[in-house]
Structure formats: C-alpha cells, structure tokens
Amino acid sequence: MTETFRNVYDDVDRARAYADLEFPGTYYLAFRDLPELLRRHVCGTRALDFGCGTGRSTRFLQNLGFGVVGVDVSEIMLDQARGRDPHGDYRLVADGTLAEFGTGTLDLILAAFTFDNIPNQAKASALQELRRLLAVDGHLVLVVSSPAIYWHEWASFSTQDYPDNSRARDGDSVRIVMLDVPDRRPVVDILCSDAGYRELFAAVDLCVLDAVRPLGSSTDAVQWVSETRIPPWTLYVLGAATGDNGRE
Numbered sequence: 144m145t146e147t148f149r150n151v152y153d154d155v156d157r158a159r160a161y162a163d164l165e166f167p168g169t170y171y172l173a174f175r176d177l178p179e180l181l182r183r184h185v186c187g188t189r190a191l192d193f194g195c196g197t198g199r200s201t202r203f204l205q206n207l208g209f210g211v212v213g214v215d216v217s218e219i220m221l222d223q224a225r226g227r228d229p230h231g232d233y234r235l236v237a238d239g240t241l242a243e244f245g246t247g248t249l250d251l252i253l254a255a256f257t258f259d260n261i262p263n264q265a266k267a268s269a270l271q272e273l274r275r276l277l278a279v280d281g282h283l284v285l286v287v288s289s290p291a292i293y294w295h296e297w298a299s300f301s302t303q304d305y306p307d308n309s310r311a312r313d314g315d316s317v318r319i320v321m322l323d324v325p326d327r328r329p330v331v332d333i334l335c336s337d338a339g340y341r342e343l344f345a346a347v348d349l350c351v352l353d354a355v356r357p358l359g360s361s362t363d364a365v366q367w368v369s370e371t372r373i374p375p376w377t378l379y380v381l382g383a384a385t386g387d388n389g390r391e
Contacts, residue, residue: 155219157326165199167323168299168365172357173255173286173376174200178207184282184352184380187250191241193273194257198224201231204253214241241272249276255286259332263314263339271347274383283349283381289356290336292376293317295369305329313339337377344381353380 166174188209192201195213197220204211205228213233215221224233234243252273261269273283292300293308302308305318311334318329335343337354344351355378359370369375 157328169297169370169375170299170323171363171365172359172370172374173378174203176355176357176378177203177284177286180284180353180355180378180380181207181251185251186280187278189249189278190251190253191244191249191276193241193252193254194260195224195233196220198228198231198233200253200255201233202228204251205231209251212244241276244276246275247278247281250278250281252276252281252283253286254284256288258285258335259288262333263335263343266335267343267346270343270349274347274349277383279383281382282352283379285340285377285379285381287335287340287377287379288319288332289374289377290334291373293319293332293334295373297322297368297375298365298370299323300375340377340379344379345384348384349381350384351379352382354378 190204190209190211192204192211192213195201195215196217198213201211201213201224211232213221213224213231214236215224215233216236218235221233221235224231254273258266258269270283277283293302293305293311296303299322301320301322302318304320308317308319311317313334313336315334317332317334319332320327320329341351356374357376357378358372358374359365359367361371
C-alpha cells in the first residue's frame, strides 16, 4: 500500500470522545454477530485489528481469545488505546504499510469501520496488502457502513442535515453525525455500495464466504429508530479466492 490514509478522528477531542464509546445503540448491531461469525469461520488465534483506533475492537478480539495486534495511522488514537489497555500491542503504521507483518502469518484480520474512511481508489491496494498477510485458511472480516446509513435516522447517528447524501454514488463523500458522543461535528465517510465492495474483492482475489446485515429486534433494550427495518451495517467474511485452500 503506497497511499497515505487520513484518520478522520486524528485530533485530540475526537479521539477522547471515541475512546469513551463501547457498544451503544446502533454500534451494538455491528458487533453483536461477530463472535458467532468468528467461531464459525476462523481457526487459529493470530489476529490483526486493521484501523484499531482507540482499541475498542482490539479489546473485543482479546476478550474472544485472540492474540491481536492493533494498528492505526493515528498516533493520537493509539495513545488513547494504550492508556486503556497498557498491556496491549498497538502500533503506528505512519505510511499505511504493513511491511513488518509476514506474508501468510495471520488467521484473522478485522477491519471495523476502517474502510468507511478509505478513498475507494485506495481500497483495492489496502485489500491486496491485507490479503497478503492471510494464512492459507485465514479470513478477513470487514465491518462497513451500508449506504442506507447515510440516508436515514438512527439510534446513534443522524443524517438529516445532509440531504445530499441521498444523491451520493460510489466514491462520493457523505456526512454523518454521531449522537453517542458530545462532539457533533460531522464525520466524512466515502460511500461504497455492496456491488462496489464485491468488485473490489474480486479484483484482489478475495471471495465472500459470508455476509451479514444485522437488524435490531423489538426485544432489544434499545429504542431503535430505523434499525429494525433497515440494516445499518454489512459484515463481510472474506477468504482468498485462489490457493490450496479449496475455495472457489
């Protein structure tokens, strides 16, 4: 990967606000099904949290028994991660490269929301590099925002001030406000549709082994807004499309 990726939370106020988040509201749905998905698909415990931010997803994997390294392009975010998890392994990838990690050495790579912030023209090179790191039976799990998250109101997000989001196409910038933190500046993401992601996966010889679009339930202890009707997230489980692993 040769591109330099900018983390939209790379300032102190946003990093502190994001570090205080656990799994409230809409975020709960992004992580609810991950343990079962990982149990079903992943063998081994060698893991990388790509775009770990303040370490929420890294600690999530630790609690599931993975030996995980968290990497991010933001030293500010990593400072927060290390403060909350002094014994964790958090590393800066200042130029976006992962050269320090050996080819074929990881059983799991998790990228939770990371690809929301990567320009679409750079997503393919990021995926190519992550694919290089996967063991023969390794898996890459992406948690990404569904396009619909930018068009509706949610327990944890608002887009009502950004009607232009509804006209966005793949590669366009979209804006969304987080409601679970005091910092209400909009986050700027890059829209990518399911078709767009699948085209990117195919271009780097990754195949979709599973795709989950979680919905909220009326029995959840959350006052849902759109979550029971429209999935805000997509969880992709990916494996290498070629090699000696028996995948097609």
